[in-house]
Each structure stands twice: as C-alpha cells, then as structure tokens.
Amino acid sequence: MLKAKSSSKLATLLFVLFFAVALPAGHWLGIVSVNTISLWGRYFCFAIAALGIDLVWGYTGIMSMCQAFFFCLGGYCMGMHLLLKATALQGQELPAFMVWNNITELPFFWQPFNGFVPALLLSLLVPAVVAFVIGYFVFKSRIKGVYMAIITQALALAMYLLFLRNETKLGGTNGLTNFKTLLGLDLYAPGVKVGLYFVAFGMLCLAYVACRKIVGSKFGKILQAIRDSEPRVGYTAYRVLHYKLAVFVAAAVLAGVAGMLYVPQTGIITPGRMDVKASVEMLMWVALGGRGRLKGAIIGALLVNCLYSFCTSLFPEGWLFILGLLYVLTVLYFDKGFLGLLELLFKAKRLKIAESIKQKAKSHQGGYKYSRQ
Amino acid sequence: MLLEVNDLAVAFGGVQALDLEYFSLEDKELRVVIGPNGAGKSTFMDILCGKTQPDRGTVRFREHSITGLTEVQIAELGIGRKFQQPSVFPGLTVFDNMVLAARMKKDVFSSLFFKMTGEFKDKVHAMAERVGLENVLQQPAGALSHGQKQWLEIAIVVLQDPQLLLIDEPAAGMSDRETEKTGELLLGLAEQHGVIVIEHDMHFVKQIANRLVSVLVNGKLLMEGSFEEVRNDQRVIDCYLGRANAQLEKV
Incomplete structure (x- = not known):
C-alpha cells in the first residue's frame, strides 16, 4: 500500500520534471522543435478539459456530452479579444469577416472583448453561466443517464449549428483566426510559444491540484455518492440539484480555461471544435485513460492526442479505426482504462x-x- | 404527538395502494406495522419520506404538514428512512458513508470546506460500535454482507439524528442471531426516537413490539393493539396469516 503510494508519487514527479524541465530543455538544446512544444501545450489544454469531464462523468456519473461546447465558449471569448487586437494592429475598424458580411459596426457583444482582463474574465464567466442555465433545467427535471447524454449531445449539435451561421456574427464556418498578438507579444515568436506552453502546463498542474482538493473533500465524496446511489443522497438531506449544478459549472469553467489557453496557441477557433464528435472524443480520452481517476483523465487526453498525431501522419485513414478498437477494448476488458491496466x-x-x-x-x-x- | 395521519390515500394505476383513515405515533414510540404483501406498508413509508406524493390526505409531523414537501425537506425536518433493499453508498468506505449521513450543514460550500474533527470521528466510531461495524470502517460499503449493509443503513439513518425513523424490513436476510441483535438495537433507538418498523418475521415482531402493532390489509388499517391482541384476533389470523395460521402457532 505504502509502496504503491510512493511509486505513484514518483511517477507524478517524473511527469512534472519531464514536461517542466526536460522537454523545454530539449527545445533550448535544439533537439525538440517549437512546434512539438506548442503541440504539447495544446494537449495540456485538452487535459484540463478532460479533468472537468472526469469530475462530472467519472466522479458524479453524469454523462455530459457538451464539454467541447464549453471549451469553445472559452476559446471564442479569447479568440474575439485576439481578433480585435489584430484588427486594431492593422489599422482597421472591423474584423475582415464582418466587412465581408456587410456588418458596419462592431456588434454589442463584441465590445467587452477589447480589453484583455474583461476577455479573460468572460472566458470563465460565459461557460459558467451557460452551464448553470443548462444544468439548472436539466437537473431540475431530474434527467439522468442516457437521457442526459442525448440532451447534452443535442445541445452541442444545436450550438454547433448556431455558431456555423454567419448571422451569429462569430465568423461562421471559418471561425476566428488571423490573430497577431497577445498582450502586445507576437504569438508567432518561439519564445511566446514556449511561454504559452509553460502557462498551459502550469494551469494543468493548478487544475489538477484544485480537482484533487475537490475530490478529496466531503463534497467529492457526495459526488461519488450521487453516482452510486442518488436517491439515498436525497434522503440523507443533501440537495442533489445543487451538487450536480456545482460540479457541472466547475467542469464548464475548466473547459473554458482550457479553450482560452488553446486558442492563442493554435491561432484559430472554428465551430468544428465544438461539434458532437469533439465532445464524444473528450469522453473517450477519459474512458481510455481511466474514468473516476484524475490522473486517468490527464493521461488519457495526452496519450490519445499523442497517438492521434502519430497515427494521422503515418496512416491517416486508419486513425478512427484505431481509436474505435482501443475504445472497444477498454469497454470490454479494461473498464478502469489505461491507468487501471498499469496498476x-x-x-x-x-x-x-x-x-x-x-x-x-x-x-x-x-x-x-x-x-x- | 409526533406523527398524525388523516385520510391518506394513494392509488397506482387504479389500484388503491393505501387508504388510511387515521394513524398516529407518540414521541419515542416504537410501532410495528405488519400486513400481507401489497398491504401498502412500504407505500405508507414512501409517502412519509417524500418518495411518493399522496392523492389526498394530510400528514402532520411535529405540527408541520409534510405532504408536498421534497424528500430533502422532509429529511431536514427529521424523518429518516431505511429501505427494504439496503440503500448505502457502495463505492465509499463504511466510515465515509457514516460521515456523509451525520447531521450537519449540508449545502455545497459547507461540504467543500468540511474539516474532520476528533469529536466527529468519535461520534462515527461510537455509532459503528453500536451497529457492530467498527472493524470494517475502511472497507467499501459495497463489500459488506447483506446483514452488515442493513446495519450500515440503520447507522446512516440514525446519524442523521431524526425524530422519526422509518425502518423497512430490517431483519430481512439476517440470521437469527443477527435478527435478535437488530431487535435490541431498535429497542435502544426507540428510547430516543420515534420508530416505525415494517416486519414480516413474527419472532422479531414479538421481540420488538413493546407497545402497539398496526395491521394493514389492502391499504386499510385493520386493527391496532398489543402483540398478543393482534396475534389472537380472528380477523388478523384470517386475512393476514391465512387459514393455516402456521406462523402464529409457532410463536
């Protein structure tokens, strides 16, 4: 027991050392390209969103299929800010896509995104508020299990279709792109990319520690109790609605943080990031890594995305088959995921x-x- | 008066599950409810704990009307329910099961910043000893035997410190020794709480029925009386125990 704990601690230490020291050092020594660094920086964002899914699905048993939507809400908020800055830098009044769509003045909901701090706060606040409203109605009506999955999936699809439209004034199919600077720093400079990598990794660590605290608290125990035996939680005088809502909003905020960090590193955000497939993929990361374990969510997100990069460059046609096969194997034989298998x-x-x-x-x-x- | 029920009725798909004219329970009274299958015993408890809403009638608990309240509000008022099928949190340890149940502030923020105190730990340990689970505190509740789960659920309900305990078939699936122990536990609980027990096992009923036994048949109250009165009542013998009357003769 003690041994298992210390070996898990060692693994965590190695993980942190590798990404905080070894990989950046490799870059400075010229072994690792800045693109690889940036790629990992984006994976960390996915891992943050996966932590949120693990809280909602792994610990509370709510199958939420719209995490990618919250991810994109955070992403779009940051994207709007970056685009406004880039537009101003080019001396134009309106982003190019608005000009093409015959929009003559900046829509009111774009106004707050001129400032960095408001954009930062909104990329947390918007997912939180949207999740609160959705969660309130869904959980209030006591929608559970597969119905929850269907409703959130339908919602993700509806939002995807909404964001695709030019009338939404968010760039339609093409999304938001052509970003230039963040806080005056050139987004394409290698130094800035490495900096963003560190910020993303720091946020991942911070998110992990915060989730660890949440899961270890009595609140976390109640989440597990809801997963295992929801009626009993009610008869024990806990308002299940409040708990589900709290964890749903917390997960949305994590996704928002992730999206916000993802956009400056990728340089583009489109509705494609929030389609149904994206949310399902996020669930798969958690399932493959080890549901109900925070480390499992992180490992799953990193591993699957790593594998995705490998496979799509080696045999682009085969990726979905490989992912499907892995998923089936996990469901059939390793229901505790990769982490469970390791253990x-x-x-x-x-x-x-x-x-x-x-x-x-x-x-x-x-x-x-x-x-x- | 701890609990007073007037003209309580509920029907499921045209079947009158319960049609209770009057029922009352004193503070710190232990009442046993017996009746054949489908007599409405569990339905009665379902209404008392907010699981089922009645079609008509009033339930007053400590002068509060509880019809129409949610299960959380009823639990907060002080009614705890133990179900027929043990309902515990299988994924959590026995210790955590009890911690979650114990009476305290139960909103999200209090739970998030809850700190375990030594005093609180002692309370949980004392309860674990009372129900004989002190050696399995760190085991997941799902790994317990059926009898142990029953006790854990009783512990969960008692730790909520309710004024009224609703105990549905506590001795089901227990050995004779365990059943007797459960009886002692319930009698001990009745010194501080009002208790309603549903039970089929007549030996067990005899052990715990210290005052009144209520007999429900087809959703209606057939009679109330001491165990001896009920046992010797011809109507009870006829409708509840059948003509053969095997179970009563054994007692």
Missing part, C-alpha cells in the same frame, strides 16, 4: 515478487530443518 500490471508484478520472497523463505526454512535432521 494491474504493477500489482501482479509485486505479488510475484512477494510470492518469490515467500518461497525463498520457505525453501530456506526447509533447508534448515533438513540440516537439523
């Missing part, structure tokens, strides 16, 4: 060692007896 292997190994020690001791004892005789 199982470690446990088996430890048991083997313990066994061999025992046998050695036995044979030793036997030998002793024999010699006495």
Whole structure:
C-alpha cells in the first residue's frame, strides 16, 4: 500500500520534471522543435478539459456530452479579444469577416472583448453561466443517464449549428483566426510559444491540484455518492440539484480555461471544435485513460492526442479505426482504462515478487530443518 | 404527538395502494406495522419520506404538514428512512458513508470546506460500535454482507439524528442471531426516537413490539393493539396469516 503510494508519487514527479524541465530543455538544446512544444501545450489544454469531464462523468456519473461546447465558449471569448487586437494592429475598424458580411459596426457583444482582463474574465464567466442555465433545467427535471447524454449531445449539435451561421456574427464556418498578438507579444515568436506552453502546463498542474482538493473533500465524496446511489443522497438531506449544478459549472469553467489557453496557441477557433464528435472524443480520452481517476483523465487526453498525431501522419485513414478498437477494448476488458491496466500490471508484478520472497523463505526454512535432521 | 395521519390515500394505476383513515405515533414510540404483501406498508413509508406524493390526505409531523414537501425537506425536518433493499453508498468506505449521513450543514460550500474533527470521528466510531461495524470502517460499503449493509443503513439513518425513523424490513436476510441483535438495537433507538418498523418475521415482531402493532390489509388499517391482541384476533389470523395460521402457532 505504502509502496504503491510512493511509486505513484514518483511517477507524478517524473511527469512534472519531464514536461517542466526536460522537454523545454530539449527545445533550448535544439533537439525538440517549437512546434512539438506548442503541440504539447495544446494537449495540456485538452487535459484540463478532460479533468472537468472526469469530475462530472467519472466522479458524479453524469454523462455530459457538451464539454467541447464549453471549451469553445472559452476559446471564442479569447479568440474575439485576439481578433480585435489584430484588427486594431492593422489599422482597421472591423474584423475582415464582418466587412465581408456587410456588418458596419462592431456588434454589442463584441465590445467587452477589447480589453484583455474583461476577455479573460468572460472566458470563465460565459461557460459558467451557460452551464448553470443548462444544468439548472436539466437537473431540475431530474434527467439522468442516457437521457442526459442525448440532451447534452443535442445541445452541442444545436450550438454547433448556431455558431456555423454567419448571422451569429462569430465568423461562421471559418471561425476566428488571423490573430497577431497577445498582450502586445507576437504569438508567432518561439519564445511566446514556449511561454504559452509553460502557462498551459502550469494551469494543468493548478487544475489538477484544485480537482484533487475537490475530490478529496466531503463534497467529492457526495459526488461519488450521487453516482452510486442518488436517491439515498436525497434522503440523507443533501440537495442533489445543487451538487450536480456545482460540479457541472466547475467542469464548464475548466473547459473554458482550457479553450482560452488553446486558442492563442493554435491561432484559430472554428465551430468544428465544438461539434458532437469533439465532445464524444473528450469522453473517450477519459474512458481510455481511466474514468473516476484524475490522473486517468490527464493521461488519457495526452496519450490519445499523442497517438492521434502519430497515427494521422503515418496512416491517416486508419486513425478512427484505431481509436474505435482501443475504445472497444477498454469497454470490454479494461473498464478502469489505461491507468487501471498499469496498476494491474504493477500489482501482479509485486505479488510475484512477494510470492518469490515467500518461497525463498520457505525453501530456506526447509533447508534448515533438513540440516537439523 | 409526533406523527398524525388523516385520510391518506394513494392509488397506482387504479389500484388503491393505501387508504388510511387515521394513524398516529407518540414521541419515542416504537410501532410495528405488519400486513400481507401489497398491504401498502412500504407505500405508507414512501409517502412519509417524500418518495411518493399522496392523492389526498394530510400528514402532520411535529405540527408541520409534510405532504408536498421534497424528500430533502422532509429529511431536514427529521424523518429518516431505511429501505427494504439496503440503500448505502457502495463505492465509499463504511466510515465515509457514516460521515456523509451525520447531521450537519449540508449545502455545497459547507461540504467543500468540511474539516474532520476528533469529536466527529468519535461520534462515527461510537455509532459503528453500536451497529457492530467498527472493524470494517475502511472497507467499501459495497463489500459488506447483506446483514452488515442493513446495519450500515440503520447507522446512516440514525446519524442523521431524526425524530422519526422509518425502518423497512430490517431483519430481512439476517440470521437469527443477527435478527435478535437488530431487535435490541431498535429497542435502544426507540428510547430516543420515534420508530416505525415494517416486519414480516413474527419472532422479531414479538421481540420488538413493546407497545402497539398496526395491521394493514389492502391499504386499510385493520386493527391496532398489543402483540398478543393482534396475534389472537380472528380477523388478523384470517386475512393476514391465512387459514393455516402456521406462523402464529409457532410463536
């Protein structure tokens, strides 16, 4: 037990050292390209969103299929700010797509995004408020299980279609792109990219610690209780609605943070990021990594995206088949995901060692007896 | 008067599950409710704890009308329910099960910033000892035996410190020894709480029925009396125990 804990601590330390020291050092030594660094920076954003899914799905048992939508809300908020800055830098009054769509003045809901701080706050606030409203009605009507999945999925689709439209004044199919600077810093400078990588990694660590606190608190225990036996939670005088709402909003905020950090690193945000497939993929990261374990969500998000980059460059046609196969295997054989599999292997190994020690001791004892005789 | 029920009725799809003219319970009284399958016993408890809404009638608990309240509001007023099928939190440890149940502020923020105190721990340990679960506190509740789950659920309900405990078939699936222990536990609880127990096992009823036994048949109250009175009442023998009367003769 103690051993397992210390080895898990060691793994965490190695993980942090690798991404905080080794990878950037590799870049400065010229081994790792800035693109790779930036790619990992984006994966960290996905991992932050995955943490939110794990809270909602893994711990509370609510299958929410619109996490990518919240991710995009955060992303669009930051994207709007970046686009306004880029437009101003070019000495124009309106972003190019608005000019093409015959919009003559900046729509009112674009106004607050001129400032960095308001944009930052809004990219947290907007997902939170939207999640609160959705969550309130869904949880109030006691929608559960597969119905929850269907409703959130339908919502994700509806929002996707809404964002696709030019009338929404958010860039339509093309989304928001052509960003130039963030706080006056050139987004394409390698130094800024590495900086954003560090910010994303720092946020991931911070999000992990915060989730750890949440999960370890009595609040976290109640979330698990809701997952296992929701009626009993009600009869124990907890207002299940409030708890579900709280965790749903917390997850949306995590997704918002993730989206906000993702956009300056990618340089584009389109409605494609929030389609149904994107949300389902996020669930898959968590399922493959290890549902109901925070580390599982992070490992899942990083691993699947890593694999995605590999596979799509090696055999682009095969990726979805590989992902599907992995998912089926996980569902059938490793319901605790990759993390569960790792632990199982470690446990088996430890048991083997313990066994061999025992046998050695036995044979030793036997030998002793024999010699006495 | 702890609980007073007037003209309570509920029907499910045309079947009158419950049609209770009057029922009352004194403070710190232990009442056993018996009746054949489908007599409306569990339905009665479902209404008392807010799981089911009645079609008509009033339920007054400590001078509050509780019809129309949610299960959380009823639990807050002080009614705790133990279900027929043990309903605990299988994924949490026995200790955490009890911590979650204990009476305290139960809003989101209090839970988020809850700090365990030594005093609180002692309270949980004392309860664990009372129900004989002190050696399995760190085990997940899902790994407990059926009897242990029953006790855990009783502990969960008692830790909420309700004035009224609704206990649905506590001895189901228990050995004789366990059943007797459960009886002692319930009698002990009745010194501080009002308790309503639904039970089928006549030996068990005999052990715990210290005052009145209510007999429900087809949703209606057939009679109320001491265990001896109920046992010897011809109507009870006829409709509840059947003509063969095997179970009563054994007692």
